[in-house]
Amino acid sequence: MxxxxxxxxxxxxxxxxxxxxxxxxxxxxxxxxxxxxxxxxxxxxxxxxxxxxxxxxxxxxxxxxxxxxxxxxxxxxxxxxxxxxxxxxxxxxxxxxxxxxxxxxxxxxxxxxxxxxxxxxxxxxxxxxxxxxxxxxxxxxxxxxxxxxxxxxxxxxxxxxxxxxxxxxxxxxxxxxxxxxxxxxxxxxxxxxxxxxxxxxxxxxxxxxxxxxxxxxxxxxxxxxxxxxxxxxxxxxxxxxxxxxxxxxxxxxxxxxxxxxxxxxxxxxxxxxxxxxxxxxxxxxxPNITRYRELKLRLLNGTHTFSCGLAHLLGLDTVLQGMQHPSMEAFLRQLMFDEMVPVVVSPEISREMAETFARKVLERFANPFLKHHWIDITVEYTAKMRMRNVPLIKGYYQQFATVPAAMALGFAAYLLFMKGEANGQAIVGNWAGKTYPIRDSQAGYFAELWKNAGTQQLVREVLSNTQLWQEDLTHLPGFAEAVQSNLEQLMQGQVEKVLRAAIFV
Incomplete structure (x- = not known):
C-alpha cells in the first residue's frame, strides 16, 4: 500500500x-x-x-x-x-x-x-x-x-x-x-x-x-x-x-x-x-466577537463544568454516556435551556441565538464517534467554576431572585468530587470504591477542609471564600442551603434520586 x-x-x-x-x-x-x-x-x-x-x-x-x-x-x-x-x-x-x-x-x-x-x-x-x-x-x-x-x-x-x-x-x-x-x-x-x-x-x-x-x-x-x-x-x-x-x-x-x-x-x-x-x-x-466567546464560554464550557462532577458520581465515563443516560440528559437540557440561556441573553445575544447554540452543543455532546472523558473536564475544576459558572449563578439570581436548581446541584457535585486525600505528591478522591485524580490547584485546600469540617461548615466556608470566587456567594439567598442539601444526599449515594428531584420530569 x-x-x-x-x-x-x-x-x-x-x-x-x-x-x-x-x-x-x-x-x-x-x-x-x-x-x-x-x-x-x-x-x-x-x-x-x-x-x-x-x-x-x-x-x-x-x-x-x-x-x-x-x-x-x-x-x-x-x-x-x-x-x-x-x-x-x-x-x-x-x-x-x-x-x-x-x-x-x-x-x-x-x-x-x-x-x-x-x-x-x-x-x-x-x-x-x-x-x-x-x-x-x-x-x-x-x-x-x-x-x-x-x-x-x-x-x-x-x-x-x-x-x-x-x-x-x-x-x-x-x-x-x-x-x-x-x-x-x-x-x-x-x-x-x-x-x-x-x-x-x-x-x-x-x-x-x-x-x-x-x-x-x-x-x-x-x-x-x-x-x-x-x-x-x-x-x-x-x-x-x-x-x-x-x-x-x-x-x-x-x-x-x-x-x-x-x-x-x-x-x-x-x-x-x-x-x-x-x-x-x-x-x-x-466587528466584535464577544457574543461568540460568551456563547462558547457559558453554554459549552459552562455546561461541561456544571455537569462533569455529577456525571462522575453517576459512574459515567464519557460525555456521550451522559447523553445516553435519561436523567443526565434531562439535567443537561434543563441546565442549559431553563437556567443558562435566560442569563446569556443580552442586547448582543438573542434568545433564538442562544437556544440554537444550546441545541448545537447537545448535538455535539451526542457525537457517537468521540470519546470525551468527564474526568478530563474536571482538570482545574475550581478555576473553571469561577470563570465560567459563577457569573451564571449571579446572573440567574439577578433575573429570578431564586435558587437555580440545576446549578446548585452541579455545585454540590463539584464539592463532593473535590473530597480527596494526599497520596504521595498527588491528591486523589474515592467514590464507589474507585480512586480518581483531583488535578486542581486548590486540591490541597479542599482535602484539608473535608478532613476537618462538617458539611454545613464546609459549604459555607467554600462559598464565602472570596479568594476563590472574588466575592461571598453565601449572600445569594438560599444557595448555600440548596447546595448543602444536595451535597448531603449525594454523600449518601443517592445520586440518581437527587438528580431526579432537581429536574422537571
Whole structure:
C-alpha cells in the first residue's frame, strides 16, 4: 500500500465520502505563514483554507513553522504536507462521515534549523496572512529573548523578526503588511499579541519608523476557535480506514463536524485580505466577537463544568454516556435551556441565538464517534467554576431572585468530587470504591477542609471564600442551603434520586 504524497495522489481511487484534491493545487504559491503544527490548526484554520482553495476562492498555500524542538518534520516531508481529515459526528440530526485529503499545507520548516529559509520566504509580498496556535503560554513577553537571534526563543520574538524582515525587504511599503490572527485560547488574543510584540520591539530599541509601519500596516485580529479535534485515530481504527481508502497516512486526524472561527474584523483590510473566509459558513468575520466567546464560554464550557462532577458520581465515563443516560440528559437540557440561556441573553445575544447554540452543543455532546472523558473536564475544576459558572449563578439570581436548581446541584457535585486525600505528591478522591485524580490547584485546600469540617461548615466556608470566587456567594439567598442539601444526599449515594428531584420530569 502506498503512502499518501504528491506522487501517489493520482493513484487514489475515488469513492464515496472521500474528497481528493486536484494535484494542480500543490503548485500554488505560499501566501500564509503559520506558527504551529498542532491538530487544532490542521483541523480548523487549515481546513477552512483548504475549503477555499478547492472552491477556487483562494490561490495560495500555507508555509508552516514548527516552533518547538520536540519531534521532527519528517512525516510532513514524506507526505508533501498532505493529510486526511476524518470528519465524523452529527450535524443537523444526520450522521456525517467524510474523509478529506487536505492540501493546504505546502511545507513545514523547523525554526531551529531552517530559520533563514523562513525569513527569506516572508520577503515574498504575496504572503499576507499569519496565523498561530502556540498554546496559551505562547503569548507572553520573554524579557531574555532576542528578536535578532537565529531563531528567537519565543513566539512573539519570532513574529517580531518576521515583521522586521518584511519591513526591511519592502523598504517600509505601507501596503505590504500582514493580517495576523492568533488562535490561542485566551481572550483578546490579537490585542495581547500586538502588545507583547510592540513591547519587545521597544525594549530592543528597534527603529521608530518600523514601529510606525507595524502600527499602520499590520492588523492584529482577536479570534475565537471552536472545534473538537481529538487528533490521531486509535491504531486499529486507522489501520482499517487505511485499508478502506487505499493508502497509508501518518498524519491522519479526526474532527467533529461543528466548526467555528470567529475573527474580529473591524479593519476593512481584513475582509479584503481574507477572500477564503467566504468558503465556509463556519468562518465569521465580525466587528466584535464577544457574543461568540460568551456563547462558547457559558453554554459549552459552562455546561461541561456544571455537569462533569455529577456525571462522575453517576459512574459515567464519557460525555456521550451522559447523553445516553435519561436523567443526565434531562439535567443537561434543563441546565442549559431553563437556567443558562435566560442569563446569556443580552442586547448582543438573542434568545433564538442562544437556544440554537444550546441545541448545537447537545448535538455535539451526542457525537457517537468521540470519546470525551468527564474526568478530563474536571482538570482545574475550581478555576473553571469561577470563570465560567459563577457569573451564571449571579446572573440567574439577578433575573429570578431564586435558587437555580440545576446549578446548585452541579455545585454540590463539584464539592463532593473535590473530597480527596494526599497520596504521595498527588491528591486523589474515592467514590464507589474507585480512586480518581483531583488535578486542581486548590486540591490541597479542599482535602484539608473535608478532613476537618462538617458539611454545613464546609459549604459555607467554600462559598464565602472570596479568594476563590472574588466575592461571598453565601449572600445569594438560599444557595448555600440548596447546595448543602444536595451535597448531603449525594454523600449518601443517592445520586440518581437527587438528580431526579432537581429536574422537571
Amino acid at each position: 502506498e503512502s499518501l504524497n504528491r506522487n501517489s495522489l493520482r493513484n487514489i481511487k475515488p469513492q464515496a465520502h472521500l474528497e481528493i484534491p486536484d494535484p494542480s493545487v500543490l503548485d500554488l504559491p505560499e501566501k500564509v505563514l503559520q506558527f504551529g503544527t498542532g491538530v487544532l490548526l490542521r483541523g480548523l484554520p487549515d481546513y477552512f483554507i483548504d475549503r477555499a482553495i478547492k472552491a477556487g476562492l483562494f490561490d495560495g498555500r500555507i508555509l508552516v513553522v514548527k516552533s518547538t524542538s520536540r519531534g521532527d518534520t519528517d512525516a510532513f516531508d514524506r507526505q508533501d504536507g498532505l493529510y486526511t481529515l476524518c470528519v465524523k459526528g452529527l450535524e443537523n440530526g444526520s450522521t456525517v462521515q467524510q474523509y478529506l485529503i487536505e492540501a493546504a499545507i505546502s511545507r513545514v520548516l523547523s525554526a531551529s534549523h531552517q530559520w533563514e529559509t523562513i525569513l527569506q520566504a516572508v520577503k515574498q509580498t504575496d504572503m499576507r496572512l499569519i496565523i498561530s496556535n502556540t498554546t496559551e503560554v505562547g503569548i507572553r513577553l520573554d524579557k531574555e529573548d532576542n528578536p535578532l537571534a537565529h531563531p528567537p526563543r519565543s513566539f512573539p520574538g519570532k513574529l517580531l523578526a518576521v515583521l522586521f524582515t518584511r519591513y526591511q525587504a519592502t523598504q517600509g511599503d505601507p501596503t505590504k503588511g500582514f493580517v495576523i490572527i492568533p488562535t490561542e485560547l485566551i481572550p483578546d488574543n490579537g490585542e495581547r499579541l500586538r502588545a507583547v510584540v510592540k513591547e519587545m520591539a521597544t525594549r530592543h530599541h528597534m527603529p521608530e519608523a518600523f514601529l510606525s509601519w507595524m502600527d499602520a500596516s499590520c492588523v492584529f485580529c482577536n479570534s475565537l476557535v471552536d472545534r473538537i479535534v481529538p487528533g490521531k485515530l486509535p491504531a486499529e481504527e486507522q489501520e482499517k480506514l487505511e485499508q478502506q481508502l487505499g493508502y497509508r497516512d501518518e498524519l491522519m486526524i479526526q474532527a467533529e463536524p461543528y466548526r467555528l472561527w470567529a475573527i474580529e474584523a473591524s479593519d476593512p483590510r481584513v475582509e479584503a485580505w481574507l477572500p477564503w473566509a467566504k468558503a465556509d459558513a463556519g468562518v465569521v468575520l465580525a
